[in-house]
Amino acid sequence: MAGWELRPASMADVEAVAELRALVLRADLERLGRYDEERVRQRLRDGFVPAYTWVVEVDGAFAGCVALRPAADAHWLEHFYLAPHLQGSGIGTAVLRGLLERCDRAGALVRLNVLHASPQCQCTVDT
Numbered sequence: 001m002a003g004w005e006l007r008p009a010s011m012a013d014v015e016a017v018a019e020l021r022a023l024v025l026r027a028d029l030e031r032l033g034r035y036d037e038e039r040v041r042q043r044l045r046d047g048f049v050p051a052y053t054w055v056v057e058v059d060g061a062f063a064g065c066v067a068l069r070p071a072a073d074a075h076w077l078e079h080f081y082l083a084p085h086l087q088g089s090g091i092g093t094a095v096l097r098g099l100l101e102r103c104d105r106a107g108a109l110v111r112l113n114v115l116h117a118s119p120q121c122q123c124t125v126d127t
Contacts (some may be wrong), residue, residue, distance in 0.1 A: 017048065018042075056082065056095060064080075077096075
């Protein structure tokens with residue numbers, strides 16, 4: 001696994017995150033017939049909150065991001081994107097493990113916000 005670290009996000013990161021989101025979600029959104037070149041980026045821009053977001057850097061370069069947004073009853077884990085060439089390297093697992101351990105220590109429930117009907121979403125949805 002490459003040398004990686006998390007750093008707090010800033011508004012200066014929004015375009016890099018929006019581009020990565022478009023790249024990572026494109027295949028799933030196209031398969032669902034929902035890919036729109038501008039909308040995929042704008043939805044990220046509209047909801048980007050640097051205070052709840054961390055940037056993943058690998059060897060000092062932007063490689064991904066993750067947000068942990070507090071809510072009344074839980075923290076929402078969302079916008080978890082990693083550059084395709086780094087997927088499967090163990091970095092995402094390590095990032096997730098660290099965030100979940102932090103929430104466990106704080107006694108905070110974590111909810112996952114994912115694209116429904118994506119191959120990565122192998123869960124049930126409460127109705």
